[in-house]
Amino acid sequence: MTRLHWLMAAIALQLGVLAMEYLGSVWPLWTGEEVRLEIAPVDPRSMFRGNYARLAYTVANVDSKLFEGSDRNLRKGEVVYVFVEEGEGEVWHATGVQLEQPLSGLFLRGRMIRAWSQNEQPLQIRYGIEAWFAPKAKALEIEAAVRRRPGEDARAYAIIAVSGSGRAALARLDLP
Numbered sequence: 001m002t003r004l005h006w007l008m009a010a011i012a013l014q015l016g017v018l019a020m021e022y023l024g025s026v027w028p029l030w031t032g033e034e035v036r037l038e039i040a041p042v043d044p045r046s047m048f049r050g051n052y053a054r055l056a057y058t059v060a061n062v063d064s065k066l067f068e069g070s071d072r073n074l075r076k077g078e079v080v081y082v083f084v085e086e087g088e089g090e091v092w093h094a095t096g097v098q099l100e101q102p103l104s105g106l107f108l109r110g111r112m113i114r115a116w117s118q119n120e121q122p123l124q125i126r127y128g129i130e131a132w133f134a135p136k137a138k139a140l141e142i143e144a145a146v147r148r149r150p151g152e153d154a155r156a157y158a159i160i161a162v163s164g165s166g167r168a169a170l171a172r173l174d175l176p
Contacts, residue, residue, distance in 0.1 A: 112125060156173065
């Protein structure tokens with residue numbers, strides 16, 4: 001093979017890797033089932049990541065009683081699968097947690113935020129959908145819309161798409 005062939009192969013490999021990364025991030029949006037989750041903001045700005053609204057989900061803190069392997073400790077970063085089910089007001093909630101990828105049902109694939117060891121503390125899970133990037137003005141607008149004042153009933157929701165493997169992607173926000 002000539003140098004030109006090696007160069008073309010290297011370029012094709014790099015483009016292939018980029019294409020796979022892109023397809024992996026949009027695949028849930030193209031093929032996934034939409035789920036509505038209640039959200040709450042955390043912080044809309046970062047000097048290094050840009051302007052975004054950081055979102056917290058009720059399914060991020062799962063009752064430890066829902067974990068099927070409650071006799072086992074979990075490590076930080078360990079992959080877990082959280083079953084979700086539609087509840088009141090079309091809002092989805094967690095109904096179970098397990099370590100093996102389910103063969104059926106709707107579930108989210110997440111990673112443990114911190115270690116957990118057979119206690120009453122909730123399982124804290126990250127799904128990779130915790131930031132919504134937007135221009136500064138829009139991020140501040142999202143933060144204001146999501147923050148509820150005491151006595152207000154308006155809630156904010158994230159509409160996510162969930163693929164068959166449990167991978168989730170943020171589709172849109174449903175703000176009050």
